[in-house]
Amino acid sequence: MKPDRHARTMLPIPDRQVPGLTTYDAKDPDTAYPPIEPLLPPDGAPNVLVILLDDVGFGASSAFGGPCETPNAEKLAAGGLRYNRFHTTALCAPTRAAMLSGRNHHSVGMGSITETATSAPGNSSLKPNTKAPLAMTLKLNGYSTAQFGKCHEVPVWQSSPMGPFDAWPSAGGGFETFYGFIGGENNQWDPALYNGTTPVEPPATPEEGYHLTEDLADHAVSWIRTQKALMPEKPFFVYFAPGATHAPHHVPKEWADKYAGKFADGWDVQRERTLARQKELGVVPADAELTARHDEIPAWDDMPDQLKPVLERQMEVYAGFLEHTDFHVGRVIDAIEDLGVLENTLIYYIIGDNGASAEGTVNGAFNEMANFNGMAALETPEFMRSKMDEFGSPSSYNHYAVGWAWAMDSPLQWTKQVASHWGGTRNGTIVHWPNSIEEKGGLRSQFTHCIDVAPTILEAAGLPEPTMVNGVQQSPIEGTSMLYSFNKPDEPERHDLQYFEMFGNRGIYYKGWSAVTKHRTPWVMTGGGLVAFDDDVWELYDGSVDFSQARDLAAENPEKLHQLQRLWLIEAVKYNVLPIDDRTADRANPDIAGRPTLIRGNSQQFFPGMGRLSENSVVSIKNKSFSVTAEVEVPEGGVEGVIIAQGGRFGGWSVYVTGGTAKFVYNVLGIQEFATVADTAIPAGTHQVRMEFAYDGGGLGKGGDVTLFYDGDEVGTGRVDATQALVFSADETTDVGYESGTAVSPDYTPQSSRFTGKINWVQIDTGDDDHDHLIDPEERLRVAMARQ
Numbered sequence: 118m119k120p121d122r123h124a125r126t127m128l129p130i131p132d133r134q135v136p137g138l139t140t141y142d143a144k145d146p147d148t149a150y151p152p153i154e155p156l157l158p159p160d161g162a163p164n165v166l167v168i169l170l171d172d173v174g175f176g177a178s179s180a181f182g183g184p185c186e187t188p189n190a191e192k193l194a195a196g197g198l199r200y201n202r203f204h205t206t207a208l209c210a211p212t213r214a215a216m217l218s219g220r221n222h223h224s225v226g227m228g229s230i231t232e233t234a235t236s237a238p239g240n241s242s243l244k245p246n247t248k249a250p251l252a253m254t255l256k257l258n259g260y261s262t263a264q265f266g267k268c269h270e271v272p273v274w275q276s277s278p279m280g281p282f283d284a285w286p287s288a289g290g291g292f293e294t295f296y297g298f299i300g301g302e303n304n305q306w307d308p309a310l311y312n313g314t315t316p317v318e319p320p321a322t323p324e325e326g327y328h329l330t331e332d333l334a335d336h337a338v339s340w341i342r343t344q345k346a347l348m349p350e351k352p353f354f355v356y357f358a359p360g361a362t363h364a365p366h367h368v369p370k371e372w373a374d375k376y377a378g379k380f381a382d383g384w385d386v387q388r389e390r391t392l393a394r395q396k397e398l399g400v401v402p403a404d405a406e407l408t409a410r411h412d413e414i415p416a417w418d419d420m421p422d423q424l425k426p427v428l429e430r431q432m433e434v435y436a437g438f439l440e441h442t443d444f445h446v447g448r449v450i451d452a453i454e455d456l457g458v459l460e461n462t463l464i465y466y467i468i469g470d471n472g473a474s475a476e477g478t479v480n481g482a483f484n485e486m487a488n489f490n491g492m493a494a495l496e497t498p499e500f501m502r503s504k505m506d507e508f509g510s511p512s513s514y515n516h517y518a519v520g521w522a523w524a525m526d527s528p529l530q531w532t533k534q535v536a537s538h539w540g541g542t543r544n545g546t547i548v549h550w551p552n553s554i555e556e557k558g559g560l561r562s563q564f565t566h567c568i569d570v571a572p573t574i575l576e577a578a579g580l581p582e583p584t585m586v587n588g589v590q591q592s593p594i595e596g597t598s599m600l601y602s603f604n605k606p607d608e609p610e611r612h613d614l615q616y617f618e619m620f621g622n623r624g625i626y627y628k629g630w631s632a633v634t635k636h637r638t639p640w641v642m643t644g645g646g647l648v649a650f651d652d653d654v655w656e657l658y659d660g661s662v663d664f665s666q667a668r669d670l671a672a673e674n675p676e677k678l679h680q681l682q683r684l685w686l687i688e689a690v691k692y693n694v695l696p697i698d699d700r701t702a703d704r705a706n707p708d709i710a711g712r713p714t715l716i717r718g719n720s721q722q723f724f725p726g727m728g729r730l731s732e733n734s735v736v737s738i739k740n741k742s743f744s745v746t747a748e749v750e751v752p753e754g755g756v757e758g759v760i761i762a763q764g765g766r767f768g769g770w771s772v773y774v775t776g777g778t779a780k781f782v783y784n785v786l787g788i789q790e791f792a793t794v795a796d797t798a799i800p801a802g803t804h805q806v807r808m809e810f811a812y813d814g815g816g817l818g819k820g821g822d823v824t825l826f827y828d829g830d831e832v833g834t835g836r837v838d839a840t841q842a843l844v845f846s847a848d849e850t851t852d853v854g855y856e857s858g859t860a861v862s863p864d865y866t867p868q869s870s871r872f873t874g875k876i877n878w879v880q881i882d883t884g885d886d887d888h889d890h891l892i893d894p895e896e897r898l899r900v901a902m903a904r905q
Contacts, residue, residue, distance in 0.1 A: 236711030253291030383417025477516030793835025
């Protein structure tokens with residue numbers, strides 16, 4: 118192996134011209150320059166594929182003893198290593214930010230998700246430029262880099278079409294190619310997609326067989342093949358992060374039907390079966406205990422009989438979704454094998470970015486936005502039964518019940534968001550690298566964490582941790598390389614101290630011991646008062662003899678507990694965890710939370726063609742009176758199409774024209790639709806079309822009266838009996854002159870939604886109406902200038 122000629126601790130690597138003879142005439146025989154060589158990492162650096170699934174608990178996949186078949190994970194594990202004590206942060210964006218930087222999630226500003234960012238350094242959602250992402254380090258060392266799938270690390274005020282794009286994967290993130298989505302979740306049938314920073318539409322419809330996971334795999338396979346065809350000498354770094362199996366649980370029906378009847382005995386029995394299978398596989402110790410069900414989680418036998426068929430179907434859909442995801446992960450791995458480069462490809466298959474999600478309520482949800490808006494009561498058992506056959510289909514936005522999430526974390530306590538207990542943070546992980554891992558099918562039980570991935574990849578590639586990136590001095594990586602464990606199963610663990618915190622749930626691991634305290638319950642979105650942090654009850658576990666945290670030793674060993682509690686505080690100070698923040702509604706308000714916002718004042722103007730605007734990019738019309746005014750030009754013969762729409766099939770509103778007549782529809786969670794139609798068609802020519810909503814007041818989510826106007830003249834009235842108080846959608850957007858994603862109203866489809874006339878402008882005004890139903894040019898200018 119020839120010595121590496123680059124000094125790689127400073128990135129980009131400085132260009133250094135070798136001094137020598139400079140001739141006058143290029144034809145002079147003494148003219149000589151070394152050939153231009155492309156930048157490459159050190160000899161032997163492997164290709165790298167990091168696969169990160171979403172919301173998969175430790176006990177879900179068959180590779181770790183679960184009921185959901187994952188044959189490709191099993192195949193990879195048979196040729197590599199299973200890690201049964203690999204940990205995440207208990208939530209998606211923090212895990213991703215930590216994994217991609219090699220630093221703890223509060224160190225890179227991602228104490229929780231971007232939507233609840235505050236001005237505190239550990240919760241700002243802003244990654245310091247002193248902590249360059251792994252992809253950037255690899256790219257600047259000669260790797261080809263690409264990401265496919267989910268990116269939930271963009272601060273919400275930077276997620277509009279105007280950026281800035283510093284935190285987007287293909288800009289500041291270091292990935293030369295990005296195809297996927299920005300945000301926490303996406304509709305698998307009708308996703309909001311980006312190619313780089315440019316919004317793109319899915320290449321097909323659900324009716325044509327489209328599914329997001331398949332699309333992502335198609336792009337990943339194509340990119341890998343192209344990279345090896347054009348740059349075979351360069352290794353690649355591919356980050357494949359499908360939105361699966363995050364809710365909504367969307368999968369073709371035949372995949373769910375494979376599991377028909379397999380969950381009829383419920384979640385309590387399923388946990389027992391899973392633990393037995395885990396012991397057979399050896400992925401948990403033979404003496405591992407099944408942790409008890411907490412009172413907050415209902416027993417299967419206590420669930421209403423009329424709901425049980427729905428609950429079974431929820432789990433069948435989820436299991437099919439996970440198997441379907443593993444199938445498409447297998448396609449990516451197969452493409453690498455077909456190219457003959459699998460032997461020197463380091464693969465991480467991380468089965469979940471946190472524990473299983475318990476955000477679907479104790480009954481599950483046909484539309485999970487119901488719970489997010491405090492309206493879960495709308496989804497009665499009768500309603501759920503009526504929708505049972507639609508779970509997983511394009512007409513659903515579904516999630517499974519809390520009990521299933523708990524079962525998918527077997528044999529551990531709790532679920533996603535609960536960073537205190539292993540049910541929230543322990544995720545089965547497989548590492549495969551035939552060139553450098555001697556044992557096939559081995560098990561590794563050293564404590565590891567998602568911040569260990571980056572330093573492992575750097576060590577495997579023979580690359581130093583950079584001290585300077587883009588002119589900024591770098592802080593040390595906080596993770597520990599796992600490479601030492603690849604061929605030494607009994608080597609003592611090197612990562613022996615790790616804090617955990619999420620929404621006040623917190624814990625500390627130190628040399629086998631863990632001290633933990635659960636502060637809040639994930640599925641309680643509203644109400645449910647919290648105790649003071651100092652009144653939280655701490656538990657103590659000895660991991661050397663208690664794999665699952667089944668035996669609390671706090672009463673028996675108070676000194677050890679106090680030692681670890683003090684250590685948690687020290688680590689919390691070190692990594693910007695303080696102040697602990699368990700607020701919910703307050704953090705949803707950017708003014709209170711202290712994060713920037715694109716929206717100021719009570720008016721906003723839009724222009725034709727603007728679209729893919731997230732809820733954080735649009736003035737909020739929730740829980741208040743508002744009006745929508747548009748100046749449109751109507752051709753002879755009439756007009757059709759959307760003027761402006763926010764949200765989609767599972768909640769939102771739209772002002773549009775059908776049959777030449779203006780119409781306003783408010784869609785509550787896809788369950789209730791309230792429509793107001795004008796009495797007459799819009800005449801040909803230039804006109805102002807206006808919709809006014811007069812909010813009833815008296816609390817959140819109330820109704821109101823609707824009035825439609827043409828040029829200030831009333832042309833229709835109607836009523837909205839209820840509204841969505843907090844959020845329309847996690848992935849649907851606001852569009853002007855068309856509607857992307859799914860349609861708010863069945864009167865049109867996204868494909869038929871384009872406005873056939875001309876829209877000059879649209880304006881949303883919030884607050885009480887002043888009864889001036891026309892907006893003059895001077896008023897529009899005032900609104901525009903007020904937003905500068």
